[in-house]
Amino acid sequence: MKFCVLGSGSKGNATYVEAGGSALLIDAGFSGKEMARRCQELSLSLERVVAILITHEHNDHIKGAGILARRYGIPLLLNRPTYEAAVARLGKVDDLVYFSTGESFAFAGFSIHPFSVSHDTVDPVGFVVEHDGCRLGYCTDTGMVSRLLQHRLAGCHGLVMECNHDPQLLKDGPYPPQLQQRVRSKVGHLANGDAAGFIQQLLHQGLLHVVLAHLSDTNNRPELAYAEVTDFLAAHKNGCALPEISLAWQDRVGHVVDLSISSRV
Numbered sequence: 634m635k636f637c638v639l640g641s642g643s644k645g646n647a648t649y650v651e652a653g654g655s656a657l658l659i660d661a662g663f664s665g666k667e668m669a670r671r672c673q674e675l676s677l678s679l680e681r682v683v684a685i686l687i688t689h690e691h692n693d694h695i696k697g698a699g700i701l702a703r704r705y706g707i708p709l710l711l712n713r714p715t716y717e718a719a720v721a722r723l724g725k726v727d728d729l730v731y732f733s734t735g736e737s738f739a740f741a742g743f744s745i746h747p748f749s750v751s752h753d754t755v756d757p758v759g760f761v762v763e764h765d766g767c768r769l770g771y772c773t774d775t776g777m778v779s780r781l782l783q784h785r786l787a788g789c790h791g792l793v794m795e796c797n798h799d800p801q802l803l804k805d806g807p808y809p810p811q812l813q814q815r816v817r818s819k820v821g822h823l824a825n826g827d828a829a830g831f832i833q834q835l836l837h838q839g840l841l842h843v844v845l846a847h848l849s850d851t852n853n854r855p856e857l858a859y860a861e862v863t864d865f866l867a868a869h870k871n872g873c874a875l876p877e878i879s880l881a882w883q884d885r886v887g888h889v890v891d892l893s894i895s896s897r898v
Contacts, residue, residue: 642883665700797822
């Protein structure tokens with residue numbers, strides 16, 4: 634399995650996952666033209682995409698989903714409450730596949746488990762995507778971590794994990810108090826330290842790569858997020874080999890991560 638975060642942040646989110654000759658998109662929050670451009674930049678084929686998984690209805694996660702579905706004949710996979718909240722912006726989509734949050738399902742050779750996260754939308758989810766024993770966990774846009782998240786993401790070989798803000802930058806920044814409270818709340822976004830602590834709980838010998846995602850342009854700095862996570866993991870690794878840590882970007886694609894588990898068995 635290989636994956637690439639095509640972009641992540643408040644202006645657009647999308648992640649490409651490929652295994653066994655087929656691919657999935659997790660969210661499509663850029664325009665159709667921009668999604669195609671970003672895939673082409675890395676020689677990733679939209680023709681291989683067999684489904685677009687939708688986490689929730691915010692526009693930075695669905696902006697291009699309807700366009701791509703119509704243009705390439707790709708089904709959208711989402712829960713019904715999210716579709717009902719997003720239908721006006723998605724437009725007409727002929728191929729809809731509804732899943733139930735919390736229930737695993739198979740699709741085109743992938744095993745997919747959507748699990749609840751804590752965000753201010755109707756039924757937001759993260760995903761664990763599995764193919765041939767390799768597991769990728771995707772968890773952004775959550776204001777808190779829980780035992781459920783820890784249970785669902787345990788044993789993943791790759792993670793895309795929210796690392797949204799630095800609390801001091803948020804406090805001293807331009808956001809009005811109400812918006813600051815929303816970001817800090819249980820239905821907002823994770824601070825760097827919360828992400829670091831959660832990733833540490835998920836450490837195991839098979840965890841190969843973690844991408845820090847959804848960094849705020851206003852309330853975070855890439856070097857702060859990276860240093861806080863890597864320093865904390867180095868100090869609390871409890872005998873585990875540390876995964877590679879990389880950053881997702883808003884204005885450019887990340888690199889393609891190949892999850893080969895053979896080196897850790």
